[in-house]
Amino acid sequence: MHLQEHSQTSRFDNLVPDATPHNHPSTLNTVKMTGGISVRDVDAQKFINAYAAFLKRQGKLPIPGWVDTVKTGPAKELPPQNIDWFYVRAASVARHVYLRKTVGVGRLRKVHGTAKNRGSRPSKHVDASGSVDRKILQALEKIGVLEQDEEKGGRRITQSGQRDLDRIAQTTAEADEEDEDEE
Template sequence: MANVYDVDASELVKMAAEKLKSKVKKPDYVNYVKSGAAKERVPEDPDFWYIRTASILRQVYVNGPVGVSRLRTRYGSRKDHVIHKHHHMPASGSIISDAFKELEGLDYVKKTGKGRVITPKGKSFLDKLSNEISGYKSQSAN
């Protein structure tokens, strides 16, 4: 019985993003905004919204309770400057908070006084995907 800690994070996020495509509604503005102040262009990946939402769900599972501010730091990046030092810039809070709203609508995440925490339904969703991934690996090894 595998869980989120036993499988590769990138595989889990990709698989969760595919499953969330049919469940989560993508906001219209996501195609036109940058993912943070340090970025120069909008994300090129058409599935950016679903991948970010799945990644946020995994972060809540692993690090919860977690809020928008901590995830802005987590998904932020370095701003390139020509003359002076590079500085860390936070990611877009609007994208993260809208992803939280969608995950709360699915009852995968709930809001508490200390931040968002994973619900049993969300934990079950990620654990089932982890079992599928570990099952694929054990079958391919034989």
């Protein structure tokens, strides 16, 4: 028997048109995105930091007076150490609502909740403060990023909010590309 050259394509090559998706992290470095970049295409932490800086720079987000003294939930012992935590949480909530259809206060309480240290007893999950998440949703609603969904309840992203978030995602992706080019 004679071994054939491997230059022929496999009969399975046409079944899998593209082995890696276009938004897979390994392909983001090599493939230029032809369409617009959305929030899904950008690293979450980098996007949240960039959007929080944008919200702070813009200065339109109404901030309650109690943000420097309040805890973010009953499981926490101290208030947040970051002075800009309200902007960071607002950016996180905006991204969370962007990625889902509708989100209410109860869902955000569960997402931002944490394990409560109960001493020698086992830890339990405790939901975060509803007031903090409610005030953040109201603040984002006031600046036009979110709107109330009368049909399903909760909040959803507005068109202008989606446009703003996509624009920030685009600049974050471009800054990320420039950092990689310098290395």
